Amino acid sequence: MKTEYQDDAEYPKSLDNNDPLGHFRQRFFLKKNYIYMCGNSLGLATKDAEECVLEVMEQWKNEGIKIWTVDDNKYYLYSKYLSKLMAPIVGADADEICIFGGTTINIHQGISTFFKPTKDKYKILVDDLNFPTDRYAVDSQVRLHGYEPKDAVKVVKSNGKFMDEDEIINAMTDDVAMVFLPTVYYRTAQVLDMVKITKAAKERGILIGWDLCHGVGAIEINLKEVDADFAIWCTYKYLNGGPGSSAALYINRRYHTRLPGLAGWYGNKIETQFLLRQEFDHQQDANGWQIGTPNVLSMASLEGALRVINEAGIPNMRKKSLHITGYLMFLIEKKLSDYGFTVGNLREDSKRGGHVCLEHDEGYRISIALKSRGIAPDFRDPNVIRLTPTALYTSYEEVYKMVEILLDIVKTESYKAISKNRNYVV
């Protein structure tokens, strides 16, 4: 069913007044006259996150080394504690998830655990649109096995913008040992059908891992139904875990007895970890894939953030996200299409993630102009302004105001005064 929107200034106010998730805005640190559209990159801080970080500081100040054992070993077993909060967000069991390290590190952990090339089956299948860190990790993993990426990394070509799922499946030839793909593309927000692609891989005896970075917290994910072999994701985007907050790794329970590719003492069984033996005694659940001491401060902010997400519920968040991004696309088409703007993402709900991909030939300079007008977007080459009205802290009125500002920037051509020289972080 097509949603009907209106383009007047009163309409967003009525949407905000009737927004069942509207009260969650109070849980975030929002700045007056600053419209935050960058939750696809770094989610905003919650008051809950601050509370949890301050609690860790108090424990550290008061207890020193005893911080590890307060609250029934909460911080010593922090991954286990947080996995319970993470499980409903990705539809997995808590013991299939561990929270540790960083996204790229966890890609290495997943691939090094599962990539066991043989003479005839030694390739990793990837695509040419994924975030580059995934590719760098894949290339280096095949090199560790003595292969050259140009031979052992099989790249499915996109049309430059979108990926065709059937082409991915057709590329699953006998020589492919593993597939590694993103669930939502970082530039265009295209969603891949994880169930269909995973099923195809399994039918061909190929292992499969997913990068959920741009999906988690934005779309509904049911890892039980997907039944992939492993998955990794960051926690600082739609989950609002904080800059560089610890990442996550899912290991399907059918592999819990397998040894991790990268072992460390935190993957040892809890019961024998402090016996400090020379032999690794593997913890046989996802926590056995941890490597070293947990980054407690960057896990504390995640604890607070996950509490808020679980209160709101992913299905409710997805519903609002689809509606508010739909409203943004409607306004772009209604008010901005005469000024060189186009919506660059796919339209079907099942095929688009949490951000709107606004394209313009002058996208870079317009994104800088937006920043100078109190909006936080980001820009991705060659021409994409990513805009993310989030379910929990963006109002419909902010979306309306942002489109009015965009209109003003292009009508007055104020962006033309901005240098084309690029900043390091865009």
Ligand SMILES: Cc1ncc(COP(=O)(O)O)c(C=O)c1O
């Ligand atoms: C798909 C994807 N994977 C990984 C990363 C980043 O990895 P890391 O958290 O290790 O910097 C990003 C960052 O935006 C990403 O979009």
